[in-house]
Amino acid sequence: MALLVRDTNNDPRLLAKLNLMHEREPAMQSKIGISTALRDYVLRATAESKMRIFEKYLAPDEIRFMRAHYGERALEWPQLMADVRDAIDAGATPDSPQGRALAQRWLDLFCSYAGHDPATHAKFRHALMNEPALTKDSWTDDTLLGFVRDAMAHLVPAR
Template sequence: MFLKVGELAKRSGLTVRTLHHYDAVGLLTPSARADNGYRLYDRHDVARLHLILALRGFGLSLTEIGACLDQPDIPLTSIVERQIATLDQQIEQAARLRDHLKRLRGTLMDGEEPELADWLTTLELMTMYEKYFSRDELARLPVYRNGPEAEAGWDNLVEQVRALMESGTPPEHEKARELAIRWMTMLVRDTNGDPRLAAKLNHMHENEPSLQAHIGISLALRDYVLRAFSETKMLTYEKYLSPGEIRFMRANYGKRAMEWPQLMADVRDAIDEGITPDSPQGAELARRWLDLFRSYAGDDPGTQLKFRKALENEPDLMIGTWADEALLTFVRQAMSRVVQLN
C-alpha cells in the first residue's frame, strides 16, 4: 500500500511542504513515484518518518537526525521506549497542573479569592526548567520530577537556614554547619547524584530571579550555606595541616567553590563519552582539577599530600559532593599521566 504525499501529510499532521523539504535534504525519500511524478510512500517510509519526528521531538536538529539515521540498524524499539518515557513525564506534569487547578477550583467554590500570581508563578516555573534542561535530563532530575513533594521537603530546611542567617548567626556556628550538611546531602539526592544536573541547576538559579523568589533561596542564602559547608570541610582538613597551611586554606578555600560542579560535570561527560584518562582531553581535565586544588592547597607537594591523606582517611569529606569512585579514579589516573609528562 502506498500513500501519496498529500495523504501522508494529512495522516501525520505535517504539511506537504515539510515532506517535500525532508525529501530535498535526504531525510525521507519516497520509495516510489507514480507515472505522473507524484511521491508515493510505503510502510518503511512511514516508519522512517516516525523516527524523524521522534528524534526531532528529542531536540535534535535535522542535520543530527540525518547523521543518526545514516547509522545501520537504528534501534526502533529504544526510540519508542524513549518516546513513552517522555510522554510519561509529560503526563506527570499535566497531572500536577491538574491538581493545582482542582485546588484553585475548590478555592473559588469556597468563595475565596485565590492569588493569581501564585498560579502564574507555577506555570512560569514549569517552562523555566525546560529552558535549561533537555527532556532526558528532566526525566532524571528528582527535584523537577517530584514537583511539589520535592519543594515541601525543602521548605522547612530553607526556613531554618534563613532564620539563622537573619539572626546574625555566623556560618561557622555548629548549627549552621549541621544544616549545611543536610542541605548539600539533599541537593545531591535531588540532582540524582549527577554533577551535570547540579551545574545546570546552579546556572538556572543564578540567572532566574523569579526562581530565587519562589523557592526562597536568594544568592545570599546560598552563599551562607556554602560558607557553612566549607567550614565543615576545613575543620576536618585542619587536623592534618600546620598553622601556616591552615591560614592559607582558610583564606582561599571558598573562593572558587562554584567551579567544582561544572568541572565534575565535564569529567562525568568525558567518562560517558569513553574518553580515557591518558588522552589529551583527560590531561586537560586533570590540569583544571589541579588548578582548583592548588587554589586552596598551595603549590607545596608536602602540603598537597596532607590534603590527599585527609581525603583517604576522612570519608565524611565526600558527603554532600558529587564525586563518586569512578569520577575520582578517572581524575587520579589523568593526574598521574600529567605528572609523568611534566
C-alpha cells in the same frame, strides 16, 4: 546538602545546571525560596565544617592559606565535575588530551586553595582517605575520582 545530592541523583551536571539557573533567573530564587545570599551562606558553612576537619591534618599556615582562598573558586567545582562526568560518559580515557586537560583544570583548582607544595597535597590526600565526611555529599564517586587520579598520572612526569 544531602537532599540536594539525592535530588540531583549525585550528578554534578544537574548541580551545575541548577547553579547556572539560580544565577541567571532571579524568579527561580524566589520560587524555591533560596536567595543567592542564603546559598552562599550554606556553602560557607559547609566549607567551614570541612575546614575544621582539615585542621587535624594541616599545619596552621596551610589551613590559613586554605581559609583565605577556598571560597574564591569554589563555585567552579560543580562544572568541572560535570565536565569530567561528560568525558567519562563519552568514552574519553584518562590519558587522552581531554583527560589530561580535565586533570590540569582539577589540579589548578585544587592548588588555588591548597598551594603548590607536594607535602601539603599529601596531607590533603591523607585527610580525604581517612575522613569520610570530607567526601560525603560532594557529587563525586569512585569512577569520577579514579578517572581524575589516572589522568593526573598522565600529566607532566616530574609531578
